[in-house]
Amino acid sequence: MEKFIIEGGYPLHGEVTPAGNKNAALPLLAACLLTQEPVILHNVPEIKDVQAMRSLLESLGVEITTLSPNTWKVQAADVRPADLDPDICRKIRASILLAGPMSARSGELLLPPPGGDVIGRRRVDTHLLALRKLGADVSYDRSFKFSAPRGLTGADILMDEASVTATENAIMACAMAKGVSTIRNAASEPHIQELCQFLNVLGAKIDNIGSNTLCVQGVDRLHGGEFTIGPDYLEVVSFIGAAVVTHGSIRIRNAGRQYLDMIRLVFGRLGVVWDYDGEDLVVPEEQPLEIESDLGGMIPEISVMPWPSFPTDLMSIAIVVATQSKGSILFHDWMYPSRMFFTDKLVGMGAHIVLCDPHRCIVQGPSQLGGEKMESPDIRAGMALVLAALSARGPSTIRNIGQIDRGYEQVDLKLASLGAHIERMKE
Ligand SMILES: CC(=O)N[C@H]1[C@@H](OP(=O)(O)OP(=O)(O)OC[C@H]2O[C@@H](n3ccc(=O)[nH]c3=O)[C@H](O)[C@@H]2O)O[C@H](CO)[C@@H](O)[C@@H]1O
Numbered sequence: 001m002e003k004f005i006i007e008g009g010y011p012l013h014g015e016v017t018p019a020g021n022k023n024a025a026l027p028l029l030a031a032c033l034l035t036q037e038p039v040i041l042h043n044v045p046e047i048k049d050v051q052a053m054r055s056l057l058e059s060l061g062v063e064i065t066t067l068s069p070n071t072w073k074v075q076a077a078d079v080r081p082a083d084l085d086p087d088i089c090r091k092i093r094a095s096i097l098l099a100g101p102m103s104a105r106s107g108e109l110l111l112p113p114p115g116g117d118v119i120g121r122r123r124v125d126t127h128l129l130a131l132r133k134l135g136a137d138v139s140y141d142r143s144f145k146f147s148a149p150r151g152l153t154g155a156d157i158l159m160d161e162a163s164v165t166a167t168e169n170a171i172m173a174c175a176m177a178k179g180v181s182t183i184r185n186a187a188s189e190p191h192i193q194e195l196c197q198f199l200n201v202l203g204a205k206i207d208n209i210g211s212n213t214l215c216v217q218g219v220d221r222l223h224g225g226e227f228t229i230g231p232d233y234l235e236v237v238s239f240i241g242a243a244v245v246t247h248g249s250i251r252i253r254n255a256g257r258q259y260l261d262m263i264r265l266v267f268g269r270l271g272v273v274w275d276y277d278g279e280d281l282v283v284p285e286e287q288p289l290e291i292e293s294d295l296g297g298m299i300p301e302i303s304v305m306p307w308p309s310f311p312t313d314l315m316s317i318a319i320v321v322a323t324q325s326k327g328s329i330l331f332h333d334w335m336y337p338s339r340m341f342f343t344d345k346l347v348g349m350g351a352h353i354v355l356c357d358p359h360r361c362i363v364q365g366p367s368q369l370g371g372e373k374m375e376s377p378d379i380r381a382g383m384a385l386v387l388a389a390l391s392a393r394g395p396s397t398i399r400n401i402g403q404i405d406r407g408y409e410q411v412d413l414k415l416a417s418l419g420a421h422i423e424r425m426k427e
């Protein structure tokens with residue numbers, strides 16, 4: 001086990017480059033199961049979740065070679081529906097992403113339950129709905145058994161919720177099902193768009209990318225190809241947050257600005273601004289952070305929604321930024337029942353937050369935070385605590401940082417290169 005020791009109060013300055021999007025890398029790696037030919041992936045983030053996905057793929061017979069840092073060659077020439085390690089499956093939510101491509105490619109898979117962030121119940125029902133609609137048999141007895149010995153047949157799939165990973169599973173399965181499929185009430189997050197673009201590079205026929213109705217013409221086979229994973233917008237916004245709460249100014253190179261419109265609008269409500277310089281994003285220094293009231297001086301609300309609205313994975317970061325903004329604001333995350341419990345740690349640091357119920361909290365800022373001893377409960381709350389510690393007076397300790405390493409590549413080294421006083425230590 002490792003921990004971060006952070007001495008707060010040092011403004012961040014300098015340049016940083018985000019890693020590839022974790023939530024794109026995971027489905028793209030799973031999608032490599034759909035072709036026997038080699039695939040070259042660039043900008044693969046070297047993070048724990050991606051390593052876990054790599055070992056699951058390797059146990060299915062996929063050959064993966066690191067060609068250079070962040071560039072992998074992946075070849076699924078021979079795939080076998082081997083037993084998967086339940087502990088690794090339990091580590092990541094994305095292990096469920098093996099179901100779609102393995103049902104299409106080998107017609108069978110025994111999959112122990114997936115895991116991932118412990119932020120509330122994680123449904124798999126929509127995944128099962130989609131794969132059953134395409135003709136797969138699915139049963140559950142401590143593991144999921146997917147079976148489609150005669151292959152999958154295209155269908156009209158109406159997802160019962162716009163689930164991100166279920167949409168990804170459906171897309172991968174439809175790409176090689178017989179005939180045409182439509183996926184309605186599809187999610188459309190940047191990683192889903194990238195998965196579609198990637199599959200099309202391999203020869204899939206997916207239309208209406210980015211919409212909530214995807215049309216997929218199944219093909220008999222996919223070929224190899226090369227693809228660069230886009231920048232992780234969650235990391236980009238985490239760095240924006242770190243810069244503003246320390247009153248610093250940073251440049252984020254190749255920040256993926258096409259994905260930031262709604263996030264910019266919502267962070268604007270907290271008084272956060274940034275500029276673009278080509279593909280770079282520039283956070284100006286000493287922002288006068290002030291919460292923008294709704295018309296008539298009403299207390300504003302930030303709530304999460306599926307894309308293109310405000311992503312749930314940025315809620316914790318936004319809450320920490322609000323503790324440094326003047327005014328009051330309500331946060332509402334209806335998606336996950338345990339996302340907001342970390343706010344008690346911020347209260348312990350001196351933040352003025354009322355947790356109204358598991359889904360809502362009111363933040364009144366600004367508050368001078370003080371250093372604390374804390375534990376990272378999940379990946380995004382963990383990063384949010386890092387931000388809080390960077391803005392606090394005095395030293396903080398954050399334990400259980402393996403949670404943060406699940407999704408952020410060398411976050412301590414990147415922050416230290418910007419002037420943060422952060423150290424990784426063994427427990
Ligand atoms: C590996 C990966 O990509 N993980 C992401 C993925 O998880 P994941 O795909 O597991 O998340 P889902 O989109 O399935 O759902 C998230 C939560 O919202 C609920 N829900 C979702 C849509 C909807 O229309 N109605 C509804 O109630 C679900 O029941 C669930 O509780 O998407 C989540 C939502 O953006 C992100 O937090 C995760 O980081």
Ligand SMILES: C=C(OP(=O)(O)O)C(=O)O
Nearest residue numbers: 093094116117313379380
């Ligand atoms: C919730 C997250 O991850 P996962 O779905 O992989 O648990 C996340 O990336 O914030």
